[in-house]
Amino acid sequence: MGKRALAERLHGLAGFSEPDVSLEQYPTPPDLAAHLLHLADLQGDIAGHTVLDLGTGTGVLALAAACRDPARVLGLERDAEALAVARENERTVAPGTPVDWLRGDATRAPFGPNSVDTVVMNPPFGAQSGNEGADRAFLTTAASVATVSYSIHNAGSRAFVESFAADEGGLVTHAFAAEFDVPRLYDHHEREREVVEVELFRIEWA
């Protein structure tokens, strides 16, 4: 399935039924999710591999991966309601590979070292008070369980991500900027939609 067909498959998926701002529940836009998974697949990181989506939410990244012939896909999320939506979304997408949906804390390294090939994630940015450093905790998990990871961060994160990866013996091999369309979800959102600048990174972990 090409990138455009993949994005079309992801359009129309259900979003968070009761989004929880304390968990920074923002769905990845379908075009951006398709772009990330397409790039990851071109790098040889999806087809035939075990893919883990950390903080899978309504499942968009896991489902995009599941459309690209992976050996296995796992979606880990702490919010049971979001996982229920992800299961519904799986019925809508009907990917070639079924997804194993798991409830748990992504910051507590749920698997052993090198137990998955590829982590994909749009982690909480740590923007909410009490949630500071959340993206760092997700990266720590990626470093401990995966060979390679793809993650979305807020703009201006490159120095932090490169230095974090280096400290863990990893290397940022690809970085690019993108726009993230955020619909009005929470009381503090003043506009119907807002475009947030983000950065995507591919990291090879030692």
Ligand SMILES: C[S@@+](CC[C@H](N)C(=O)[O-])C[C@H]1O[C@@H](n2cnc3c(N)ncnc32)[C@H](O)[C@@H]1O
């Ligand atoms: C920015 S949203 C991204 C959701 C989804 N991955 C996507 O791309 O549309 C971050 C997700 O991480 C989840 N989350 C936050 N903290 C978590 C934790 N400690 N363990 C597991 N999931 C967590 C949130 O509930 C939310 O679904």
